[in-house]
Amino acid sequence: MNTFARIVPIAKYNKVSYYSICIDGSENSLFNEFVMRHSIANKEKLNHILEWLKQIGNKYGAQQHLFRSEAEFADASALPPTGIKREPNYTEYGKIKANNLRLYCLRANQHVVFLFDGDIKTTHLAQDCPNVRDYFKKANQLTKAIDKAFISKQIAWNDDCTEIDCGEDFKLQF
């Protein structure tokens, strides 16, 4: 059975426009749900990711090396980034710790990023982790659907490719 989703704008910074997805008529986007769910239990890890999004958005743009590839069957990514076989780290109470909170996303270009949902990753492979497996799968499904919509011109770029546009009634199917 097909699921329907609509694209919602989340935040616009100097160098990056962030979008998310509302599924099946939900008022909350996947990114809003991610923020609400981790605001208390994983506050500092979430803080790190949100600060990262803000700084990338304001200063650096969504450069490829700032994201980690989480592609399974589509070009999904995740934050925070890392080197090969290395966990990203952050500081908690002055100590460097691994940030195993994952936010799955799609980096469409250097100026447009779709933010999905995520959770604490407990295994090396996302497919093996009971926490993130579903978010990882969904991120790949959504990435595939968004890619198709770009190809079929249902989602269009603005003149300088810094924002996207799609009809108000447009629904992604995945």
Place this chain on the structure above:
Amino acid sequence: MKFPKNNIIDTWLNENGSPEIAKLVEKNLAIANKIQELLKDRGLKPADLARLLDKKPSEISKWLTGTHTFTTKTITKIETVLGEDIIHIEAQKEYVYLKIHVAEEEQEDTLFENSEVFSVESSLDKKVS
């Protein structure tokens, strides 16, 4: 598609964000970005930096993502092989203390007015008129 005026990222950070995390992310990203720039200026690839520093390429990849918290030792090594400073520390300021003496307001000198000479002249004027 219109973006919300108050976005969830800024709102959350304003209400809950730690200034320490903000600074750490800012600095790590700035250092990583500077290293990227230096490599680009010199026509080098991350693999070249790995070779120059005798490190694994995966280590350099991690540095360039901006998630790595650098030690001054690592930064110094990178600065040495790339021949340019990454961090510029402001020169220590030398303070010169100047003491300003503000003269106390002098009391109005009324001695002259009360002097005999003044009194005499005054009385002389009166006589003239």
